Amino acid sequence: MSCRLDSGQKESIDYMGSRVRLCEDGKYRWKYELNMITNPVIMITVFKVFFYTVLILFLIFCPIMYLVDGDWAGALGMVKAMGIALGGFAVLTFVSTVFLSWVFGGKYVVLFEMDEHKIVHNQLAAQQQKARKIGMLTFLVGLFAKRPSTMGAGMLSTVKNSSTSEFSKVRRVRSRRWLHTIKVNQLLERNQIYVPKEDYDFVYDFIKSHCPNLKSNQISSKMTVR
Numbered sequence: 088m089s090c091r092l093d094s095g096q097k098e099s100i101d102y103m104g105s106r107v108r109l110c111e112d113g114k115y116r117w118k119y120e121l122n123m124i125t126n127p128v129i130m131i132t133v134f135k136v137f138f139y140t141v142l143i144l145f146l147i148f149c150p151i152m153y154l155v156d157g158d159w160a161g162a163l164g165m166v167k168a169m170g171i172a173l174g175g176f177a178v179l180t181f182v183s184t185v186f187l188s189w190v191f192g193g194k195y196v197v198l199f200e201m202d203e204h205k206i207v208h209n210q211l212a213a214q215q216q217k218a219r220k221i222g223m224l225t226f227l228v229g230l231f232a233k234r235p236s237t238m239g240a241g242m243l244s245t246v247k248n249s250s251t252s253e254f255s256k257v258r259r260v261r262s263r264r265w266l267h268t269i270k271v272n273q274l275l276e277r278n279q280i281y282v283p284k285e286d287y288d289f290v291y292d293f294i295k296s297h298c299p300n301l302k303s304n305q306i307s308s309k310m311t312v313r
Contacts, residue, residue, distance in 0.1 A: 103198065107286040114202045115293075118211075119267075119281040121195040123184060128266040128279065129195065130184045137176035141169050199280060201290070203297060206271065208250040208278055252278040257298040262291055269294060 098108040098116070107117045123129055149165060200207045252271040261270040269280040269291055282290045295301065 105283055107282070107290060114200050115290075116198065116200050117283070117286070118196065118198050119283065121197070121281055123187060123193060123195055126266060128263070128268050128281075129187075130180055131266075132279070133183065134177060134180045137180065138173060141172055141176070145169050197281065199282075201293070204255070205251055205253045206278070206280060206294065207252075208280065210249065250276060250278045252276060254294070254297040255299065257294075258300060258302065260291075260295050260298060260301060 098104070098110045100110045100112050100114070100116075102108055102110050102116045103118050105118055105120070107115050110116050121128070145165060152165065196211050198209045198211060200209065252273060256273040256276075257271055258274070259270075259272040261272070263270065264284075264287060267281055267284060267287065269282060269287075271278040271280055271294060280290065280294070
């Protein structure tokens with residue numbers, strides 16, 4: 088496979104531009120500034136976690152309630168409770184996103200590095216420091232509330248500032264063009280790649296063409312590079 092950039096020139100390895108460029112070390116790099124208010128991708132991602140958690144709990148307890156009560160009255164009550172819970176989580180998600188947007192100055196800024204074998208999603212140093220402070224605050228809240236899961240989430244966010252997707256392990260690649268996002272999923276890693284619209288097709292096709300273990304219905308018959 089051959090890939091050619093519009094400029095036809097290689098950039099230095101400290102390239103921090105917003106367009107995708109091939110650098111001297113053979114890696115593609117670009118910086119993306121995600122507006123956390125106008126682009127709802129983070130808000131949608133957080134809410135989906137809440138939604139699937141509530142749904143799984145419903146699917147587990149609904150049959151149990153039917154066996155105990157002998158009818159679906161309890162299950163219907165649980166549906167109402169689930170709707171109220173999701174409404175509360177929607178509000179919580181919005182408030183949390185606005186708060187994080189304020190902390191990060193309105194933008195989540197990341198640097199992406201991509202080569203023939205993997206793609207790496209890196210937080211910039213300035214935002215890593217802010218993320219660590221939020222993570223430590225989350226850890227302390229979990230400690231005082233005696234909630235190990237909250238403590239664990241906070242501790243994880245203080246140490247994890249990058250996500251790496253190895254193409255040989257990727258099983259699914261999903262396009263969210265309207266959000267400027269490509270979801271790259273493997274067994275224990277979920278990565279979101281943000282790409283400017285001018286380079287979206289190039290990056291999407293590059294990733295798909297380098298993932299040998301994609302599900303058959305996701306393998307494109309012909310790669311197009313723009």
